[in-house]
Amino acid sequence: MTIAPAKLSDPTVRALVTAINANDRDAFLALLAPDATMSDDGSDRDLLPWIDREIFGSHGHMEVQTEADGGRALVANFRNETWGEMRTAWRFTVTSGGRISRFETGQA
Template sequence: MTIQTARLSDPAVRAFVSAVNAHDRDRFLALLAPDATMADDGSDRELTDWIDREIFSSHGHLEVDRESQGGRALLARYSNDTWGEMRTRWSFTVGDDGRISRFETGQA
C-alpha cells in the first residue's frame, strides 16, 4: 500500500519526494545542503550529474511503500523513462538546519 507523500513523517524527506514527483529541480536543489553527497547502489556519485540523468531528464517518480527510522528510510517503487519501475530503498541524513546532507539509494 502506497503512503501518500503528504503523510510522510520527516519534513525534509516529504519535500524531497514531492520535488522529485513534481519534476521541480530548483525546489529539489533548495532542499539539499550546499555540500550534499549521494550514493547509488553503494557507490558515491556526482550529485548534479546523477539527479539530472536519473530524475529530471528521465521523469523520475517515487511511490513510497514503507518508511522507517523516523521517516528517514524509505522502501519505494521508483520509475523513470530509462529504467522503468524498480523497488528501491532510500536513506537520508538531515542536518540541524533541516536540509538533506546525504541521500543513498539502491535496488531493494
C-alpha cells in the same frame, strides 16, 4: 499499499519526494545542504549529473511503500523513462537545519 508524500513523517524528506514527483529540480536542490553527497547501489556518485540523468531528465517518480527511522529511510517503487520501475531503498541524512546532507539509494 503506498504512503502519500503528504503523509511522510520527516518534513524535509516529504518535501524532497514531493519535488521529485513534481519534476521540480529547483525545489529539490533547495532542500540539499551546499556540500550534499549521494550514493547509488553503494557507489558515491556526482550528485548533479546523477539527479539530472536519473530523476529530472527522465521524469523520475517515487511511490513510497514503507518508511522507517522517523521517515528518513524509505522503500519505494521508483520509475523513470530510462529504467522503468524498480523497488528501491532510500536513506537520508538531514541536518539540524532541515537540509539533506547525504542520501543513499539502491535497489531494495
